[in-house]
Amino acid sequence: MRLSRYFLPVLKENPAEAQIVSHRYMLRAGMIKQQSAGIYSWLPLGLRVLNRIQEIVHQEQVRAGHIPLLMPTLQPADLWRESGRYDDYGQEMLRIKDRQGREMLYGPTNEEMITDIFRAHVNSYKDLPLTLYHIQWKFRDEMRPRFGVMRGREFLMKDGYNFDVDRDAALHAYNRHMVSYLRTYERMGLTAIPMRAASGPIGGDNTHEFLVLAQTGESEVFYDDRVTALKLGSREVDYDDRAEVAGVCAEFTTLYARTDETHDAGLFEQIPEEHRKVGRGIEVGQIFYFGTKYSEAMGAVVTNDKGEKVPVEMGSHGIGVSRLLGAIIEANHDDKGIIWPEGVTPFPVGIVNLKQGDAAADAACASLEKALLAKGLEPLYDDRDERAGAKFATMDLVGLPWRITVGPRGLANGVVELTSRRTGVSEELTPEAAVERIAEIYAGR
Amino acid sequence: MRLSRYFLPVLKENPAEAQIVSHRYMLRAGMIKQQSAGIYSWLPLGLRVLNRIQEIVHQEQVRAGHIPLLMPTLQPADLWRESGRYDDYGQEMLRIKDRQGREMLYGPTNEEMITDIFRAHVNSYKDLPLTLYHIQWKFRDEMRPRFGVMRGREFLMKDGYNFDVDRDAALHAYNRHMVSYLRTYERMGLTAIPMRAASGPIGGDNTHEFLVLAQTGESEVFYDDRVTALKLGSREVDYDDRAEVAGVCAEFTTLYARTDETHDAGLFEQIPEEHRKVGRGIEVGQIFYFGTKYSEAMGAVVTNDKGEKVPVEMGSHGIGVSRLLGAIIEANHDDKGIIWPEGVTPFPVGIVNLKQGDAAADAACASLEKALLAKGLEPLYDDRDERAGAKFATMDLVGLPWRITVGPRGLANGVVELTSRRTGVSEELTPEAAVERIAEIYAGR
Numbered sequence: 001m002r003l004s005r006y007f008l009p010v011l012k013e014n015p016a017e018a019q020i021v022s023h024r025y026m027l028r029a030g031m032i033k034q035q036s037a038g039i040y041s042w043l044p045l046g047l048r049v050l051n052r053i054q055e056i057v058h059q060e061q062v063r064a065g066h067i068p069l070l071m072p073t074l075q076p077a078d079l080w081r082e083s084g085r086y087d088d089y090g091q092e093m094l095r096i097k098d099r100q101g102r103e104m105l106y107g108p109t110n111e112e113m114i115t116d117i118f119r120a121h122v123n124s125y126k127d128l129p130l131t132l133y134h135i136q137w138k139f140r141d142e143m144r145p146r147f148g149v150m151r152g153r154e155f156l157m158k159d160g161y162n163f164d165v166d167r168d169a170a171l172h173a174y175n176r177h178m179v180s181y182l183r184t185y186e187r188m189g190l191t192a193i194p195m196r197a198a199s200g201p202i203g204g205d206n207t208h209e210f211l212v213l214a215q216t217g218e219s220e221v222f223y224d225d226r227v228t229a230l231k232l233g234s235r236e237v238d239y240d241d242r243a244e245v246a247g248v249c250a251e252f253t254t255l256y257a258r259t260d261e262t263h264d265a266g267l268f269e270q271i272p273e274e275h276r277k278v279g280r281g282i283e284v285g286q287i288f289y290f291g292t293k294y295s296e297a298m299g300a301v302v303t304n305d306k307g308e309k310v311p312v313e314m315g316s317h318g319i320g321v322s323r324l325l326g327a328i329i330e331a332n333h334d335d336k337g338i339i340w341p342e343g344v345t346p347f348p349v350g351i352v353n354l355k356q357g358d359a360a361a362d363a364a365c366a367s368l369e370k371a372l373l374a375k376g377l378e379p380l381y382d383d384r385d386e387r388a389g390a391k392f393a394t395m396d397l398v399g400l401p402w403r404i405t406v407g408p409r410g411l412a413n414g415v416v417e418l419t420s421r422r423t424g425v426s427e428e429l430t431p432e433a434a435v436e437r438i439a440e441i442y443a444g445r
Numbered sequence: 446m447r448l449s450r451y452f453l454p455v456l457k458e459n460p461a462e463a464q465i466v467s468h469r470y471m472l473r474a475g476m477i478k479q480q481s482a483g484i485y486s487w488l489p490l491g492l493r494v495l496n497r498i499q500e501i502v503h504q505e506q507v508r509a510g511h512i513p514l515l516m517p518t519l520q521p522a523d524l525w526r527e528s529g530r531y532d533d534y535g536q537e538m539l540r541i542k543d544r545q546g547r548e549m550l551y552g553p554t555n556e557e558m559i560t561d562i563f564r565a566h567v568n569s570y571k572d573l574p575l576t577l578y579h580i581q582w583k584f585r586d587e588m589r590p591r592f593g594v595m596r597g598r599e600f601l602m603k604d605g606y607n608f609d610v611d612r613d614a615a616l617h618a619y620n621r622h623m624v625s626y627l628r629t630y631e632r633m634g635l636t637a638i639p640m641r642a643a644s645g646p647i648g649g650d651n652t653h654e655f656l657v658l659a660q661t662g663e664s665e666v667f668y669d670d671r672v673t674a675l676k677l678g679s680r681e682v683d684y685d686d687r688a689e690v691a692g693v694c695a696e697f698t699t700l701y702a703r704t705d706e707t708h709d710a711g712l713f714e715q716i717p718e719e720h721r722k723v724g725r726g727i728e729v730g731q732i733f734y735f736g737t738k739y740s741e742a743m744g745a746v747v748t749n750d751k752g753e754k755v756p757v758e759m760g761s762h763g764i765g766v767s768r769l770l771g772a773i774i775e776a777n778h779d780d781k782g783i784i785w786p787e788g789v790t791p792f793p794v795g796i797v798n799l800k801q802g803d804a805a806a807d808a809a810c811a812s813l814e815k816a817l818l819a820k821g822l823e824p825l826y827d828d829r830d831e832r833a834g835a836k837f838a839t840m841d842l843v844g845l846p847w848r849i850t851v852g853p854r855g856l857a858n859g860v861v862e863l864t865s866r867r868t869g870v871s872e873e874l875t876p877e878a879a880v881e882r883i884a885e886i887y888a889g890r
Contacts, residue, residue, distance in 0.1 A: 007512050007575060009566035033562055035517055035524075036549065041562055042515040044577075050515070067452050070487040070495070072480055072599045073518060073582055074551075079480075091544045096551075098598075099536045099586045104481065106519075106541075117478055117486055121454035130452060132489075137518055137582070141544045153543075154517045 001347065002369075003382045003394075007044050010394055020216045022329035023148030025338050029398050031325075038145025038153030045398065046325070048346035050156065053324050054135055056187050056343065057158050064180040064239045066131040066160055071113050073137050077103035079112045083297045092140045106139035111294050111316055114161045118312065119300040125165040128302065128312075131173055133160030135321060147216075150282070150326035158319040163312045165304050167291070168242075170313035174206055174289045175245045177317040181210055181285050182232045182252060184319065188328060189341020192284055193227050194252055198261040199288070206289035206315075209259065211281030214330040221281040223257040224271045230255075234444075282327045289315040338399030339422050342442060347380040348372075349438050350400040352391045354407030356383060364406050364416070364431060371435045377442060379404075396421065402441070404434050446792065447814075448827045448839075452489050455839055465661045467774035468593030470783050474843050476770075483590025483598030490843065491770070493791035495601065498769050499580055501632050501788065502603050509625040509684045511576040511605055516558050518582050522548035524557045528742045537585045551584035556739050556761055559606040563757065564745040570610040573747065573757075576618055578605030580766060592661075595727070595771035603764040608757045610749055612736070613687075615758035619651055619734045620690045622762040626655055626730050627677045627697060629764065633773060634786020637729055638672055639697055643706040644733070651734035651760075654704060656726030659775040666726040668702040669716045675700075679889075727772045734760040783844030784867050787886060792825040793817075794883050795845040797836045799852030801828060809851050809861070809876060816880045822887060824849075841866065847886070849879050 009030040017034075018024035026032045031046030042050055058068065074096065080086035086093075086105075094106040107113070114132060122130065135158045145153050162173035178194060185192035192210040199207045211221055213228070230252055238244055256271055258264065259281070268276065295301065295311035302312050320327075332339045340346070349372065353365045365381060372379045380400060382391045388407075395403050405417040405426075415428040418437060429437070454475040462479075463469035471477045476491030487495055503513065519541065525531035531538075531550075539551040552558070559577060567575065580603045590598050607618035623639060630637035637655040644652045656666055658673070675697055683689055701716055703709065704726070713721065740746065740756035747757050765772075777784045785791070794817065798810045810826060817824045825845060827836045833852075840848050850862040850871075860873040863882060874882070 005510065007514070007566075007572075007577060030566075033565065035558060035561070036519070036521040036547075039517045039519055041517060041558070043562070044512050044514050047513055047515045065450065067489050068492055069452070069489050070492045072484045072486060074481070074484055074584070074599055076481040094541065094543060096539065096541050098539060099588070102481075113480060113486070116480070117488070120478065121452075121475075127452075132452060139519070143544070154519055 001378060001380050003380065003384050006380075008398070009043065010397060018148065020147050020150070020330070021333055022150065022216075022326040025329055025333060025397070026148055026325065029338060032149065038142055038151070040149060040152060040154070045346050049325055049340070049344055050322065052344045052346070053188065053321055054156075057135060057184055057319055057321060060180045060184040060187070061133055061158070061160065063183075064131075064176050066133050066180075068134060069117075069132050070134045071107070071110050071117075071136060073106055073139070074104050075107045075113055077105055079116055080105065083112050083294055085112070092142065094139045094141045107136075108138055108140045109316070109318075110134070110136075110159055111161065112298065115294045115298045115300050115314070118163055119298060122163070123302055125302050125304045128163055128165050129169055129173060131160055131162040131176075133158060133317075148326055149322045152322065155320065156322040158321055160317045162315045162317070165302060165310070165313065167313055170289055170291070170315055171206065172242045172245065174287055174315050175242075175249045176239050177287045177315070178208065178249050178252070179232070179237055179239070179245055181287065181317075181319065182248075185210065185212075185284065186232055187343045188324065189343050190284070190328060190331060191228055193223065193257050193281070195221065195223070195257045195259050195281075196253070196262045197259065197286060208253070208287055209283050210285040211259065212284055212327045212331055213279055214282050214327065215280055216330050217280035217282040219281050219283060220260040221258070221279050222260070222263050222268050223277050223279070224255040224275045225277045226275055227252075227255040227257045282323075282330060283320070284324055284327050285317075285319040287315065287317040333399070336393075337397035340399045340401055342401050343445060345399075345401050347400050348377045348442050349379045349402040349404060350395045350398070351379050351381040352388070352395060352403060352405045353381070353383055354388050354405060356385045358408050360411050361406055361408055364411055368404060368406065368416070368431050368435065371431075372438065375435065375439045377438060402438060446823060446825050448825065448829050451825070453843070454488065455842060463593065465592050465595070465775070466778055467595065467661075467771040470774055470778060470842070471593055471770065474783060477594065483587055483596070485594060485597060485599075490791050494770055494785070494789055495767065497789045497791070498633065498766055499601075502580060502629055502764055502766060505625045505629040505632070506578055506603070506605065508628075509576075509621050511578050511625075513579060514562075514577055515579045516552070516555050516562075516581060518551055518584070519549050520552045520558055522550055524561055525550065528557050528739055530557070537587065539584045539586045552581075553583055553585045554761070554763075555579070555581075555604055556606065557743065560739045560743045560745050560759070563608055564743060567608070568747055570747050570749045573608055573610050574614055574618060576605055576607040576621075578603060578762075593771055594767045597767065600765065601767040603766055605762045607760050607762070610747060610755070610758065612758055615734055615736070615760055616651065617687045617690065619732055619760050620687075620694045621684050622732045622760070623653065623697070624677070624682055624684070624690055624693050626732065626762075626764065627693075630655065630657075630729065631677055632788045633769065634788050635729070635773060635776060636673055638666075638668065638702050638726070640666065640668070640702045640704050640726075641698075641707045642704065642731060653698070653732055654728050655730040656704065657729055657772045657776055658724055659727050659772065660725055661775050662725035662727040664726050664728060665705040666702070666724050667705070667708050667713050668722050668724070669700040669720045670722045671720055672697075672700040672702045727768075727775060728765070729769055729772050730762075730764040732760065732762040778844070781838075782842035785844045785846055787846050788890060790844075790846050792845050793822045793887050794824045794847040794849060795840045795843070796824050796826040797833070797840060797848060797850045798826070798828055799833050799850060801830045803853050805856050806851055806853055809856055813849060813851065813861070813876050813880065816876070817883065820880070820884045822883060847883060
């Protein structure tokens, strides 16, 4: 993409309304525009990251054997009356009446609707296990929307629902979600720690939140800092193998890590002092096994292998897709701008032409662009007639992990400069070698 | 995907509520489920087609140089007061009040919001031409939602908006949209004819609707049938070349083709009688040059190359993404089910195992599946323990363009059967040759 033809409305000033760094940088880098309190347009650069995050979420859900569908944003109130939540939900639910006076709502979550789909079509254990998920816009009418996409009103969420014939199978689905989430966050360059969460009025202790450590997090967290070194890495996990999946979960949940809601001072004190940490975290996901709460209320029953009709065992599992952009920026930035992890960057690499209009520099940039495109790596090429300083400032703000700088002086020696946004380290190499290097970096993406 | 692990709730009976064939088959093939009048869940198979259609739309928009962003579903009423449409729009607009009593609406279209984004960030002709588009859920509170996704209330639309410094540039953007739309529909296996449309109160004759001929179409159409033979084919069009793009448009709009709204009996009579046709059509898109209607009302001005401030010239251009599924099925089916064009099929090929549990048949199917996956062609493998007749009926209903049938008898001779859903013609060939054939068919997809 050539910047001269793109729509990247970068702001020079810090927007007054932004209180936290991710909100500030998303506005300054031309990623979002507020349309109404807590409601945003995703400008081209922001949409590219949002799409990249969705792609990773989809890939890891499909890898775990989960099946995508798509439920609508608007739901009939009657469905929520069946579960009793229509009256319970409070003012965060956006209630709507259509022209016929029918009561509807903008879905804040989808337990009722997915249970409705299930009961309409499935009635035997032979069709289980089944996990259905979607990535769809939700609405929660927050009293005080703030922090940009971190606490918006219209937000994008992945929510998945497992249906299983018994508790053991449902707990395996729970564990499968935990592992798939760990891999999802790692691919985005995030360390998201599963922390035991409060289950609320439903009871049971099978719920975990995933938290990214960040000073601006809304939750206070207490943890053994050895938990931050755990990595799933590139190991292959057989999602059908209950013991293997449970083993991974044990590995990631044995060390103490809790939010203030479930914090236990006695247990915390048992952590060796040098590993005992208190900090703040941003919640980027939650998994929850709730058994038969909705299936009983809504009559979602299956016949088990003994011929008995039993309410199906369920859980629901969410990832805050739009919120993740904020979390990733909170964890990856410096005073010049964003530093995207390679997994989610809007463009893999930027090209800065130091002397636009110089025949050799223009040709070298065009040829780099072509070579990168041929490898499926679309660069953002700053071909504007601007001074070098302004181009560097834009690239640093926008935060692409790699930058290739092209100028007449280097070209005279047959080289361009490859710079890492994260380390700031530059290296001179031939244009061909630079393309190869970028291709290697993104080979496993 | 193995059918035993998929969620494909096929219906044996014809649903009583479906009046037209596309609605009937989408319900029977487990593609959609109605959640409320005119509001649907997209079940896994339906979502695959919807995604495929979105992908084609995106690719052709990007090829034309248009830039994707994403605007939210909810919009503030004040924005629509600026254009005067908040009061004009009538009951099809779903009006909403949030917890603070602020007036909002579920966007039926986005002229106001995109103009708002433009005026906030662009003020010079140097940043033009610019065309921004998105694919987002819309809501129109139809009095009588019907025909499934053909006239739903919550529906998915691609809407794009061009911004240009003068009328000539804007007309080029209009033409660019026409060509990109022609290519989009052709890739979906559709013949969509651009027909001069009524422009309504705004005036001007620069608006065309794209209609797919079908007996169940809502519009009466009058046309010279030589128009149906026009094809863009694989020719390369330089979207920056005004004359070339205009030439393609002239080619597709010179022969008479109009809806009843713009029909001119005198002109129609001049068509040679053997080519003069009256039929019905489904509208699947519209392009519209409207000039400065919104930019004047909302103060979206740019400085031109003479330093004068002028309201920006605009147009809006839409494709009915979710509606296209219905249109494609109306144009591609028989009495056994859907017949997907290769461009949009949910799976490129189906595998039917005639004798599940037979070691040789199971192994051959698994190996076919693996070979197809290695080529990026995910098959739908019917691995259920069902009789052959039921498997064939499901495959015919679901409508994958190609089916590979695997049975012990053929395998004894080293062959499988490859069948075209459209022609019904079968051919015996080795499994390796079948994979190669499928790969060739989809090579250009």
